[in-house]
Each structure stands twice: as C-alpha cells, then as structure tokens.
Amino acid sequence: MKKAVVLVSGGLDSATVLAMAVREGWRCHALSVDYGQRHRSELDAAAAVALRLGAAEHRIVRVDLGAFGGSALTDTSIAVPTAPSSGIPVTYVPARNTILLSLALAYAEVVEADAILTGANAVDYSGYPDCRPQYLAAFEAMANLATRRAVEGHPIAVRSPIVSFTKADIVRRGHELGVDFSLTVSCYDADGQGRACGRCDACRLRRDGFAAAGIPDPTRYRPAAGP
Amino acid sequence: MKKAVVLVSGGLDSATVLAMAVREGWRCHALSVDYGQRHRSELDAAAAVALRLGAAEHRIVRVDLGAFGGSALTDTSIAVPTAPSSGIPVTYVPARNTILLSLALAYAEVVEADAILTGANAVDYSGYPDCRPQYLAAFEAMANLATRRAVEGHPIAVRSPIVSFTKADIVRRGHELGVDFSLTVSCYDADGQGRACGRCDACRLRRDGFAAAGIPDPTRYRPAAGP
Numbered sequence: 061m062k063k064a065v066v067l068v069s070g071g072l073d074s075a076t077v078l079a080m081a082v083r084e085g086w087r088c089h090a091l092s093v094d095y096g097q098r099h100r101s102e103l104d105a106a107a108a109v110a111l112r113l114g115a116a117e118h119r120i121v122r123v124d125l126g127a128f129g130g131s132a133l134t135d136t137s138i139a140v141p142t143a144p145s146s147g148i149p150v151t152y153v154p155a156r157n158t159i160l161l162s163l164a165l166a167y168a169e170v171v172e173a174d175a176i177l178t179g180a181n182a183v184d185y186s187g188y189p190d191c192r193p194q195y196l197a198a199f200e201a202m203a204n205l206a207t208r209r210a211v212e213g214h215p216i217a218v219r220s221p222i223v224s225f226t227k228a229d230i231v232r233r234g235h236e237l238g239v240d241f242s243l244t245v246s247c248y249d250a251d252g253q254g255r256a257c258g259r260c261d262a263c264r265l266r267r268d269g270f271a272a273a274g275i276p277d278p279t280r281y282r283p284a285a286g287p
Numbered sequence: 288m289k290k291a292v293v294l295v296s297g298g299l300d301s302a303t304v305l306a307m308a309v310r311e312g313w314r315c316h317a318l319s320v321d322y323g324q325r326h327r328s329e330l331d332a333a334a335a336v337a338l339r340l341g342a343a344e345h346r347i348v349r350v351d352l353g354a355f356g357g358s359a360l361t362d363t364s365i366a367v368p369t370a371p372s373s374g375i376p377v378t379y380v381p382a383r384n385t386i387l388l389s390l391a392l393a394y395a396e397v398v399e400a401d402a403i404l405t406g407a408n409a410v411d412y413s414g415y416p417d418c419r420p421q422y423l424a425a426f427e428a429m430a431n432l433a434t435r436r437a438v439e440g441h442p443i444a445v446r447s448p449i450v451s452f453t454k455a456d457i458v459r460r461g462h463e464l465g466v467d468f469s470l471t472v473s474c475y476d477a478d479g480q481g482r483a484c485g486r487c488d489a490c491r492l493r494r495d496g497f498a499a500a501g502i503p504d505p506t507r508y509r510p511a512a513g514p
Contacts, residue, residue, distance in 0.1 A: 119354060119355075121350065121351055121354050121355075122349070122350070122351055123348065123349070123350035123351075123390070124348055124349055124350075125348075125393060127346060127348050128346075128348075128393050128394050128397045153393075154392075154393040154394075154396035154397055154434065154435070155389055155390075155392040155393035155396060155433060155434055156393075157433070158389045158392055158393075158429070158430070158433045159386070159389040159390060159392075159393060161389075162382055162385045162386045162388075162389040163350070163382075163386060165381075165382040165385055165386075166352060166355050166380075166381040166382035166383075166385075166386060167355050167381075169381035169382060170355045170381055189432060189433060189434060189435060189437070189438040190432075190433045190434070192432070194432055195429070195432040195433055198425075198428050198429035198432050198433075199429050199433075201425050201428070201429070202385070202422070202425035202426050202428070202429045203385070205416065205417075205419070205421055205422040205425050206382060206384070206385045206416060206417045206422055206425075206426075207381065207382055207416060207417070208381070208416060210416070211416040
C-alpha cells in the first residue's frame with residue numbers, strides 16, 4: 061500500500077485532498093503544524109478532519125513562526141484585513157509552505173512515504189508565491205536530493221492534486237467524496253470555537269465557492285458577522 | 288550593508304562561517320534551531336559564539352523533530368555510535384538541513400536578508416545527503432520561487448562557504464579569524480556543560496582536524512573520555 065504524508069490544516073482545501081487520497085487507496089499520515097496561528101480552532105478542526113476521513117495517524121508538530129513575525133496570521137500586532145487587497149496579502153506567512161513541506165519531508169522519511177500531498181492552490185490564492193506549481197516542482201527536486209531515503213533510490217513526489225482547481229471545484233469534489241465541511245475552518249480570524257468572521261479573504265473565497273458550486277454552505281459563522 | 292542569516296549550531300564549522308561573514312562585512316542575523324537535540328549545551332554554545340563573533344542578533348527557534356524520531360540525535364532510544372560506520376550514519380536527522388534552511392528562509396524574508404549562510408560540508412560529512420553542493424543549489428532554486436521577497440525581485444543566495452573545506456581547512460580559517468573554538472561544541476553526546484565524549488564521529492573528526500591543522504585542540508573533554 062502506497063503511503064502519503066498529507067498536510068492537513070483544518071481548512072476545506074486540505075480536507076478535500078485527504079479525502080481524495082484516501083479514496084485513491086493511499087495510507088495517509090496526516091500532519092498539522094502548530095506554527096503560532098492566532099487560534100487553536102484550526103488545529104482542532106485538523107484533528108477532527110483526519111479522524112473522520114480515515115487517516116492512519118495524525119501528528120501535530122509545533123514550530124514557533126511567531127518568533128519571526130511579519131504576518132497578520134502569526135503577529136497579533138498586524139490586523140487581518142476585512143476588505144480585498146491587491147498583491148501578496150499581509151496574511152502571507154514568510155516561507156510557510158516551505159517550512160510545512162520540510163516538516164512533511166522529515167515525517168515522510170520516517171514513515172517511508174512515497175508522496176507528500178498538500179492543498180496548495182494557485183487559483184484563488186495566486187497572491188501566494190509558495191502555492192504555484194513551479195514552486196512545488198522545485199521543492200520536489202530539492203527534496204529528492206535531501207534525504208537518505210531519496211538518495212537510496214526511493215524518490216518522493218510532492219503534489220497538490222487541487223493546485224489548479226477553483227474553490228467551486230474543490231467544494232464539488234469534496235462534496236462528492238462526502239467531506240463534512242462543517243468540521244473545517246478556513247477563516248483567518250475564527251473564534252475559539254472555530255466560528256468564522258464571514259468578512260476576511262478566506263471567508264469570502266469559501267462562501268463564494270459554495271455559492272458557485274451550488275452546494276449549501278455549512279460554515280458556522282459568529283452571530284455578529286452572519287453569512 | 289548586505290545582510291545574511293547565518294545558521295549557527297554551536298559547532299566549529301558554523302562558528303567559522305559566522306566569523307568569515309562578519310569579516311567580509313555582512314550584517315549577520317544568527318539563527319539556531321532547538322530541534323530536540325539530546326543536550327542544551329549546543330544551544331548555549333551557539334549563543335556564546337554569536338555574541339563573541341559579533342552577530343547583530345541571535346534567535347533560537349524551537350521545532351520538535353523528536354516527534355518524528357528516526358535519529359540518534361533526537362531519539363534517546365537510539366545510541367550514538369562510538370565506532371566509525373559506513374553509509375549514512377544513524378546520527379542523520381531526517382530532513383534536518385531542509386528544515387533548518389526553511390526556518391532561515393522565513394527569518395531572511397522578515398529581516399530582508401540577501402543570503403543564507405550555513406556550515407554544511409560535503410567533505411567530512413559526505414554521508415549526509417543534505418550537505419552536498421547540488422542539494423544547496425536545489426534549495427536556493429526552490430527558495431527563489433517561494434517567498435514574496437524573491438518574487439518581488441530580491442533573490443536570496445544559499446551558500447556554504449566551507450562546503451568543500453576539509454576539517455583542517457576549517458580549523459585553520461577559523462583560527463586565522465580569531466574564533467575561540469573552546470566555546471564550540473561538536474560532540475554528538477556532550478554533557479550538560481558541553482564537555483565532549485571524545486569517542487563519537489564528530490569528536491574524532493574534530494580532533495583529527497586540529498591535529499592536521501597543527502593547531503592545539505582547546506576542546507573540553509569529559510574526564511573519563513580524555514583526548
């Protein structure tokens with residue numbers, strides 16, 4: 061049975077990736093990274109998603125990216141924007157995907173996985189450089205020079221099966237696979253119970269995705285914000 | 288003034304790299320990673336080295352690689368070998384340099400550094416795949432697709448100025464630059480005060496390096512082991 065490390069953030073995209081991988085017969089080792097996010101509800105969501113979708117195991121690794129600052133997602137002195145912005149948003153976390161994939165690479169070597177799967181997406185998050193296909197290909201090339209396992213003849217694939225999906229495509233695919241999206245948290249500013257603000261970029265994209273897919277939005281919003 | 292993030296482990300190699308960079312006029316941001324090493328003395332040594340050699344600042348970031356296991360350096364159930372071995376040694380830590388460089392990349396983006404400098408060395412540690420020049424080049428290529436700063440026209444260089452040095456070359460270069468090697472800890476099994484075992488691979492390489500360079504070895508050994 062082929063094994064994959066699947067980066068599971070607690071959001072909608074990586075939940076769909078995990079469901080796709082399980083359906084395709086991969087033994088999935090789910091990995092979440094506690095990198096100093098503003099709230100724990102994402103990690104709680106990740107654990108619930110991994111359990112419900114049938115991951116073989118789920119690990120959470122802590123790394124304190126807040127020590128560097130530089131992002132609204134890890135630095136509480138930078139506000140999460142509630143209006144659309146142009147260019148790379150302040151919610152960009154320096155080198156985040158590189159760090160997440162590096163940790164996945166370590167985990168993959170220990171469990172002897174053949175692939176690392178992520179929910180990186182170049183369509184809706186085109187502002188993030190580390191979500192593009194050429195970035196993932198460069199990471200894979202580097203990874204295949206980096207580890208004992210790769211050097212000894214077991215290459216690793218680094219893929220996002222949804223990299224070119226629209227948010228509506230992701231919602232539709234997850235829905236077909238029976239993903240319970242009410243478990244997932246996408247909001248950049250969710251409260252302690254994982255209820256969404258309904259106003260940030262991530263909330264907007266998610267809501268528009270459900271609307272475009274014609275699938276009811278099960279997101280739990282905070283009373284004040286409303287869907 | 289050009290800025291560099293310098294990975295400082297507390298060992299002899301990265302101390303020499305930091306001294307070289309300071310001498311060349313780089314403003315150096317030293318970074319050490321607490322990845323669940325067996326002992327804290329390496330990190331204490333890193334702080335002493337960074338301070339003494341004139342780093343502009345020194346940060347320690349914690350990431351719990353012990354959660355994955357798989358190495359004698361992070362898993363106390365695997366013994367540190369005291370005899371030479373062939374192939375990649377059990378002291379290899381899965382994806383270690385990739386994780387260290389990824390954290391350096393995040394720090395580099397926040398401080399707007401132009402380079403990441405490491406003490407990776409392909410001569411004495413040829414058993415470690417992530418110390419080879421082709422690996423460092425692949426990491427650099429990936430890094431230049433990964434970050435906002437790179438995408439906006441500020442590429443990052445990823446280099447080890449000692450990658451092809453012998454241990455004796457490193458000792459000589461550090462000595463010329465006035466590095467106080469008594470501050471550094473190379474031993475895989477040092478005690479709480481940073482005193483070396485004198486028997487592991489790292490101790491042997493280090494002692495042989497001083498001997499080959501014709502420079503007195505200032506390493507503090509534990510009484511029982513002796514140099």
